[in-house]
Amino acid sequence: MANNNESIHGAWRNRWTFILAATGSAVGLGNIWKFPYITGEYGGGAFVLVYLMCIALVGIPVMMAEVAMGRRGRQSPINSMKALVSEAKAGPGWKLIGWMGALAGFLILSFYSVVAGWSLSYVLKLATGTFSEVDQALAGAEFEGLLGDPGTLMIWHTLFMILTVGVVIRGVNKGIESTISVLMPLLFVLLVVLIGYGASKGDIMSAVHFMFDADFSKLTKEAVLVALGHSFFTLSLGMGAIMAYGSYMPRNASISSTVFTVAGLDTLVALLAGLAIFPIVFANGLEPSAGPGLMFVTLPFTFGQMPGGQFFGALFFILVAFAAWSSAISLIEPATAWVVERFKISRAKACSIIGVIIWMLGIGSVLSFNDWSEFHLLPGKTIFDSFDFITANIMLPLGGLLIALFVGFGMKYHHAYNEMNMKNAGLFNLWYVVLRFLTPIAIAIVFINGLLPECSFDSELLNAETGECGNSTFLMPRFIGGVVLAIAYIAIIAMSLKKTSRGLSS
Ligand code: TRP
DSSP states (O other): OOOSSOBTTBOOSSHHHHHHHHHHHHSSHIIIIIHHHHHHHTTSHHHHHHHHHHIIIIIHHHHHHHHHHHHHHOSOHHHHHHHHHHHHTOOGGGGHHHHHHHHHHHHHHHHHHHHHHHHHHHHHHHHTTTTTTOOHHHHHHHHHHHHTOHHHHHHHHHHHHHHHHHHHTTOIIIIIIHHHHHHHHHHHHHHHHHHHHHHHHSOHHHHHHHHHOOOGGGOOHHHHHHHHHHHHHHTTOSSSHHHHHHHTSOTTSOHHHHHHHHHHHHHHHHHHHHHHHHHHHHHTTOOTTOGGGHHHHHHHHHHHHSTTHHHHHHHHHHHHHHHHHHHHHHHHHHHHHHHHHHHOOOHHHHHHHHHHHHHHHHHHHHHHTTTTTTOOSBTTBOHHHHHHIIIIIIIHHHHHHHHHHIIIIISOHHHHHHHHOOSOHHHHHHHHHIIIIIHHHHHHHHHHHHHSOGGGTOGGGBOTTTOOBOOOOOOHHHHHHHHHHHHHHHHHHHHHHHHHHHHHHO
16 A cells, blocks of 8 residues: 555655644634634533533544544545555445545635635734724624625635645645744744733633633533534544645654644634633623624724724734634645646646635635525525534534544554554553544534434424524433434444455455
């Protein structure tokens, strides 16, 4: 198999460049824009706690598996999966991991680029003093105005896609590595500055209480699903981005310690972003549950009130754009690498073609906020919301589940053991057991429970006035979910075991 020492696309100079690139991928809009607003929507502390548990029990084990798969395959995720499947003589169904991942990458980047475009446009707005001395209503109107204007949204979306493609066409070393080494240090400096700003000007104690006092009565099933989905999204897991980056990783680097570093930094940035944003929200008597507009209304308004806000505000959005940029690179890299391998064309051509396809998909998201706002792909969800929901809450957890099962059951034990190359066999076995049993069961339970609306089982729970489902402890769906899950789980294991033993006897 293609288990040689280097990928045709290049290799990271050392372990630290992998850490930097993977952190660049992980730290993005998910941390600075999405995490604060979903924490606000799902009630704060309890949500944060569940999210942290998801990172520890699901995110980190899956990330280790994904890096290991990439490094062993040494190709684009689609072809790495092919190679790994044939090495393990496992069933062909596992190749779904590569294909579904590429599709998820297209969908995610298409809406991600639109939001990144908002932050680009906000750099300009803040720098030119658009928010100086405006009141809150005007700040809100400014954001609404941007969303209502498809032409402007298109310009920024296009610009962001050009920036992303511009890096990736220059290759793993000259493009990705050199860009990341500049962006990442800048990012951390700015976050620290902004926390200082939040702490001195804002109400930091309310923010701390909001983020860390756990009130479990506020925790709904959907909140748990969103926390799980977000742990995949924020660590860039489940679609092959980390697998692609793993394929450029040096043989001798330790996967476990690098993954802990990346996951730790990502979590730190998310919490710090919360601590930078919520104090300002509370100090202005605003609601933390402001949704996607949280960062684009509350913050600019506040910056507009502060001395030096014009400068710091512009700087803040530059940094958001940088964070988004280093993530977008990792969303387009897996498909680019595959097209280069499959069609033997230049990276520049491959990446441009993919960029154009994603750019076109993004038009749907642009129009979700204006001309097509009435068009629903999923019930009650615009194209933008649907892409976000389908990828973060379905495709990524499913991808993660399959990755855990593949390394746990599809791959040979000694291959996984060699690839992880952990000094401590006990630690390896701990990870292996978590990955085989705890992680898949946790994902599947959350998944099935979160997706089945309780009201489809018991219409009495439906609140006729609001159309919402009562947050009850109704157990039937959970029970049915559990049974479906158990059957699916046993079937997958049986399938992979059968393939393995057949492979061995032949
Ligand atoms: N992790 C990034 C963020 O938090 C987004 C991202 C980059 C991503 N690459 C990914 C999400 C791959 C899922 C899969 O903003």
